Amino acid sequence: xxxxxxxxxxxxxxxxxxxxxxxxxxxxxxxxxxxxxxxxxxxxxxxxxxxxxxxxxxxxxxxxxxxxxxxxxxxxxxxxxxxxxxxxxxxxxxxxxxxxxxxxxxxxxxxxxxxxxxxxxxxxxxxxxxxxxxxxxxxxxxxxxxxxxxxxxxxxxxxxxxxxxxxxxxxxxxxxxxxxxxxxxxxxxxxxxxxxxxxxxxxxxxxxxxxxxxxxxxxxxxxxxxxxxxxxxxxxxxxxxxxxxxxxxxxxxxxxxxxxxxxxxxxxxxxxxxxxxxxxxxxxxxxxxxxxxxxxxxxxxxxxxxxxxxxxxxxxxxxxxxxxxxxxxxxxxxxxxxxxxxxxxxxx
Amino acid sequence: xxxxxxxxxxxxxxxxxxxxxxxxxxxxxxxxxxxxxxxxxxxxxxxxxxxxxxxxxxxxxxxxxxxxxxxxxxxxxxxxxxxxxxxxxxxxxxxxxxxxxxxxxxxxxxxxxxxxxxxxxxxxxxxxxxxxxxxxxxxxxxxxxxxxxxxxxxxxxxxxxxxxxx
Numbered sequence: 126x127x128x129x130x131x132x133x134x135x136x137x138x139x140x141x142x143x144x145x146x147x148x149x150x151x152x153x154x155x156x157x158x159x160x161x162x163x164x165x166x167x168x169x170x171x172x173x174x175x176x177x178x179x180x181x182x183x184x185x186x187x188x189x190x191x192x193x194x195x196x197x198x199x200x201x202x203x204x205x206x207x208x209x210x211x212x213x214x215x216x217x218x219x220x221x222x223x224x225x226x227x228x229x230x231x232x233x234x235x236x237x238x239x240x241x242x243x244x245x246x247x248x249x250x251x252x253x254x255x256x257x258x259x260x261x262x263x264x265x266x267x268x269x270x271x272x273x274x275x276x277x278x279x280x281x282x283x284x285x286x287x288x289x290x291x292x293x294x295x296x297x298x299x300x301x302x303x304x305x306x307x308x309x310x311x312x313x314x315x316x317x318x319x320x321x322x323x324x325x326x327x328x329x330x331x332x333x334x335x336x337x338x339x340x341x342x343x344x345x346x347x348x349x350x351x352x353x354x355x356x357x358x359x360x361x362x363x364x365x366x367x368x369x370x371x372x373x374x375x376x377x378x379x380x381x382x383x384x385x386x387x388x389x390x391x392x393x394x395x396x397x398x399x400x401x402x403x404x405x406x407x408x409x410x411x412x413x414x415x416x417x418x419x420x421x422x423x424x425x426x427x428x429x430x431x432x433x434x435x436x437x438x439x440x441x442x443x444x445x446x447x448x449x450x451x452x453x454x455x456x457x458x459x460x461x462x463x464x465x466x467x468x469x470x471x472x473x
Numbered sequence: 474x475x476x477x478x479x480x481x482x483x484x485x486x487x488x489x490x491x492x493x494x495x496x497x498x499x500x501x502x503x504x505x506x507x508x509x510x511x512x513x514x515x516x517x518x519x520x521x522x523x524x525x526x527x528x529x530x531x532x533x534x535x536x537x538x539x540x541x542x543x544x545x546x547x548x549x550x551x552x553x554x555x556x557x558x559x560x561x562x563x564x565x566x567x568x569x570x571x572x573x574x575x576x577x578x579x580x581x582x583x584x585x586x587x588x589x590x591x592x593x594x595x596x597x598x599x600x601x602x603x604x605x606x607x608x609x610x611x612x613x614x615x616x617x618x619x620x621x622x623x624x625x626x627x628x629x630x631x632x633x634x635x636x637x638x639x
Contacts, residue, residue: 129475129476132476202502205502245525246525246526246602247525247526247528247529247603250526250529250530250533251529253533254529254533254536254537257532257533257536257537257541258537260537261541261544264541264544264545264548265506268548283541283545307603
């Protein structure tokens with residue numbers, strides 16, 4: 126019984142820490158960076174009133190969202206209207222169950238993994254499965270609002286996510302063939318000493334990157350919420366914290382995609398500088414902290430890239446989007462799988 | 474009760490309740506959506522049986538693929554044609570036939586279940602079922618695997634042909 130209790134306590138503590146991190150790093154810091162960088166790119170100043178350098182702006186935003194009236198349109202389906210943002214955010218957070226934030230720490234003789242289930246054998250498949258479930262929140266949100274713009278946005282989003290999921294999955298197969306495992310932690314461990322997978326899978330990385338942009342509905346693939354055409358897309362009829370949940374889920378998804386890219390192609394929690402420089406032993410808290418910080422620095426660099434692209438590249442047309450997905454990315458992804466197979470067979 | 478037992482009863486309740494909603498709900502959208510929880514519950518049972526690969530495949534194929542199509546069908550037909558798609562209560566004859574058939578199936582299942590001698594062996598905890606499945610599919614069951622892929626290819630070509638024909 127004590128073992129059972131220990132598992133529950135450990136998982137709860139980890140889950141609370143991970144959720145807080147998602148809210149703070151992806152929600153607060155993500156929104157702040159987005160607003161600040163878009164301001165720089167457009168030659169504005171950006172938020173600078175709340176707190177030093179406007180750093181507390183996201184908290185003011187969230188407070189405002191909490192205080193706003195929560196509207197449900199009369200013609201909407203209230204059950205699904207309430208459920209949709211919960212599903213979207215829940216799925217976005219669920220992916221973190223399998224993401225390792227570092228190696229292990231030895232506390233009081235126990236090896237504690239940094240992550241809820243980082244050694245799951247099917248971690249990558251789980252991530253893909255969760256992204257495919259993510260379609261539901263957006264679809265239901267758009268449909269239940271009973272609004273033409275919402276439904277159109279939801280349809281676009283779903284069509285886009287289903288189309289790009291295919292090339293995303295196939296781009297991943299390249300990494301899996303190099304690594305020979307589906308466990309994310311194993312893939313990270315294989316990338317020690319800076320043997321990052323990006324060296325072996327450059328084409329696969331680019332394909333995954335493009336697909337990730339489409340999968341997270343970010344510009345230049347933000348057709349589901351194209352403001353000039355669709356008002357706001359699937360979240361047009363949402364207000365208050367329900368809108369906030371959609372918003373947070375978008376940033377959490379961006380963070381998740383960045384995290385997956387870092388884990389699979391950029392060495393994940395492998396430290397940026399060798400841990401030996403500071404004399405850290407494996408399993409010590411110092412090394413774990415270094416890994417954790419390295420991981421988040423890498424993620425933030427990817428997030429900055431996402432934001433940079435959003436404010437620099439114009440939106441695609443819908444037919445261009447579908448052509449790119451099916452006629453360019455998919456054949457390239459299949460070619461990448463075939464090429465990886467041939468090369469690894471020749472090197473054997 | 475241990476953790477596995479607790480998880481099993483939770484999942485079983487989830488499956489039964491959500492399946493009941495699928496069958497009894499008048500609103501077909503609720504039925505379609507409730508089916509998602511049934512699929513999730515079944516995936517959970519696979520996890521309890523150490524079939525992690527099967528569980529994730531269940532989520533990807535049934536929830537991520539098939540159910541999305543069902544929900545799309547329900548959503549769009551209701552809105553475009555203006556006809557509410559609802560599962561109305563059927564006539565007495567239909568209910569009678571369906572009830573009779575279900576009773577026969579239920580009785581035969583119970584008979585089979587109680588008359589079978591179950592061989593309960595300790596589950597071999599081999600963490601990596603994915604590797605085993607992959608190796609088996611590409612060696613012993615290669616023919617069936619290829620036949621299935623050819624079948625799917627034919628289905629895709631057929632679907633594209635029907636969709637293209639105006």
